[in-house]
Amino acid sequence: MAPIIPMTFLAGASGRWRITRIAQHTGPSLPPAARLEVHPGHDRAAAAAAWALRGSTGHQRYVEQAEKRQLVAVQAGLERKEATCAALIPIRKSAAWWELAQDERRKIFEEVSRHTAASMKYLPAIARRLYHSRELGEPFDFLTWFEFAPEHAALFEELVGLLRATEEWTYVEREVDLRLTLEPEPAAP
């Protein structure tokens, strides 16, 4: 397994990703910004022109052995050349979610909502990485990052729609949906 990767999502006037849309989904949105830089480490958060969100990769909290084998066999990595579309979906779950015991959360996550099983058909077209933010004292619990080729944009909408319809999502109390395009910054005039 990869070691912990700390990451900061810096929104402002510069960055490799052009922000094409910031949609408020549940709860308050994020301020508008033109571009996003995905910056390794947590030290640069103060440098954000518009806003910054920090997260760290971590171990998988719910995935069991058999599911893990399936995921490893089928999932794609980030930064594929053709994957010029991305989505950043910061999520916060409710206190009621975090008060549940592990077996209750697992049951809602997988046995009822089939989070991993149902997502499997969208791999490897959609590559994703989950950053944990809750214990960093951030406004969101998770930053979910997705990368895909333009021809898989409709497939991605289907995946997002499917997850939002699950029982798990009834515990989401804040969700913002950012869409991005990998685009070199215009040369300085």
Add this chain to the structure above:
Amino acid sequence: MAPIIPMTFLAGASGRWRITRIAQHTGPSLPPAARLEVHPGHDRAAAAAAWALRGSTGHQRYVEQAEKRQLVAVQAGLERKEATCAALIPIRKSAAWWELAQDERRKIFEEVSRHTAASMKYLPAIARRLYHSRELGEPFDFLTWFEFAPEHAALFEELVGLLRATEEWTYVEREVDLRLTLEPEPAAP
């Protein structure tokens, strides 16, 4: 459930807790220091005279519904007047542990090692709080904090010995064991 509590353990010349012992258990120890302050938040880490360790409380990763009910019924809170002894045991687990799936970790943690079940008989005499550090980029994965009255010191040794003999502990690759006494600082001369 309490919200996330960020905490910094600051070691140096001052602090409410007098450090009576720093014992290296597995892997490198921590530098010696006379006193420890337990400071809410993560901002003060740079102010440490000797060293600082940061962690945040979080949700319980393994405890199931029935165990949680038992724990809630029997556990004691921190800062009881009689609990003038404390232990800070920072722990790092191996990459092999973090590579395991959730069901494998749960099995080792509880079905084999009986972490929660076996600890139950030490409650409420020993109060404890777990801080998560791994995703903060800290040198340890967990900071475990215990408080007890002097007459329960032998009971605490028994608990620590019991945990260290479990299969779960074969995944611990670094462990330091600090013992502390709540003691007002001597008045300035």
